[in-house]
Amino acid sequence: MHAGEDSAELKFNSRDPVYLQVVRHFKEEIVTGRLQKGQVIPSRREIAGKLKINPNTAQKAYKEMEEQGLIVTEGNSPSRITTDEQVLSLIRSELITDAVEAFVQSIAKIQVPVDELLAIVKSKVERSYKQAAEEEQA
């Protein structure tokens, strides 16, 4: 399974830097397991073509991922997802924290009791996962 295959559906928003959106996309792929640790990822050129972005942006995204230790590139061989477990678990917690923080920020304004909130979240998330699973099968 290659990262690029689903990536074609990646929709960018036009207000965040594209390269950061690419980095985030890779993190999501890693966290969901669509990209395995140590897996070879497409070249900068391939990813630019697949995501319909400019090669400069792809380059910038890869550089950012290298700096964050997300991917490793040794010499002339293709880049791979890191095998560093610590980094991988960090990504997972980062994504979760980011999402939860955003959620908390907006929900805080409504002051919903925690139990009620958790129940709603539980049912919504379950429904959403189920839908995603069905879509994948279809």
Added chain:
Amino acid sequence: MNRFWKLLHMEVSRFWKLYITLFAMTLLMQGGGILYVCNRYMQTVKDKMGPAASTYAQYAEEHGVVTFSDILSEAQLYFLAPIALCIGGMGLYVFLIWYREWMGKNMFIYRLLMLPTERRHLYVAKLSAILLFVIGLVAFQLLILPLESALFTSVIDQALRGSTESVTSIIQNHAFLQILVPRTFTEFVMYYGGGALFVIVMFTAILLERSYRLKGIAAGVIYVGAAVLLMIAPMLIMNRDMNDYLYPNEIFIIELTIAILIGMMSLAISFFLMNKKLSV
């Protein structure tokens, strides 16, 4: 330089079909005209032959013989019409060779001006193409003259024909062919140099128009007018009384000098316009 030849080759190949059409038209009209006139002549002879002149020889003795030159002047219309069409066509092509590049939605001029070569190569290629085409047409005319003469011999009975003329004497006996194929070098310079100068001056006017559009038309007309005025100035001066002291060859030298000056100036202006002012 290599690219100049490629440009010239391209100009020639783009005109090729029209050029062949001009050749074919000339051959057909002249050949057809001569055949028609020859046959008509033979018919007249046959009609006029009576008891007094029962053979061609007798007829010839009484009415005289006919030469190819006679037939040519009889077939004047058929002979000169295609030449006039060729001249007209070439005259038109002097404009078309430039304006064609701006025509249509494709506008080839974009590409031509972006070629990594001196832009004057483009100019010289177009100029050479026009001159080549003209020389080619004249050469073709010379080439088909013997053919037309052969048509004449095949239709007109030998007894009716005058002494065989050489191509040279045919040309010299013909008021117009004399100009196409000049006898002296001076005449050649006059006619063909004059023609080339005409093309060069017209090119300048065209480039003026292409560079400055409406204002360029005015500039072009003034430029052509000035060139013509300069060319005829010596004659104007000479025709006045008291000043009639120049020999023909002196006039020729003066005219030649003026022509060369106009030509050089036109080239300089044209190259400048092509490099700095021309617009797609």
Added chain:
Amino acid sequence: MIEFKSVRKKYGRKKVLQDVSFTAQKGNITCLIGINGVGKSTVLKAIMGLTPIDGGSILIDGMPVGKHIYEHVAYIPDHISMPPNMTVGASMQFMKDFYASWNEARAEEMLTFFKLKRSDRISELSKGNTAKLNLLHGLSLDVEYVLMDEPFSGIDAFSREQITEVFTSKLVEDRGVIITTHEINDIEHLIDEVVLLDNGFVKSQFNCEDMRMQEGKSVMDVMREVYIG
């Protein structure tokens, strides 16, 4: 780097460019945006020496415009500029004959990618295929800069997609690219730099990623501010 310094240009009395200054770097895709008739094409023509300017200066890697730039800068106008009765193959031969920078292997590659036939006459090509051949002529030159005038306008969606693909490929990588457009939507994520033109002036020049990073604004947001607000 392509530099425009206070370039002025008028057609008759109409001042198309009043004071245009911007730079386009090698390795970047710079996009000239503006409504139609705002002078975008004129900017490209001026770089190529296809129309004289009335003032200011244009430098390409420090050199003024002249015949030597044609092996370094390729211009792809919004129409093909080859005689209509030429065949696809002949038009490629023409380019090969005149340009030392012509890359035959790349031309072949694009010919296959675009599924064009050498024997087809240019006049018989569909709009989309004409645009593709036009692109092939320009992109098969090994040049440092490529200028494209409205590469996406007036062609079908499929051709559009193929052309977008070209943008993200090695064909434009490492080159300096300037494109003009009046609609940004399709290519917002493709471009590096934006130059907003209006009424003969440059309203703004910015880097798209920097703009998103620092101000959280999309190209459209900036355009809205400049043209409406």
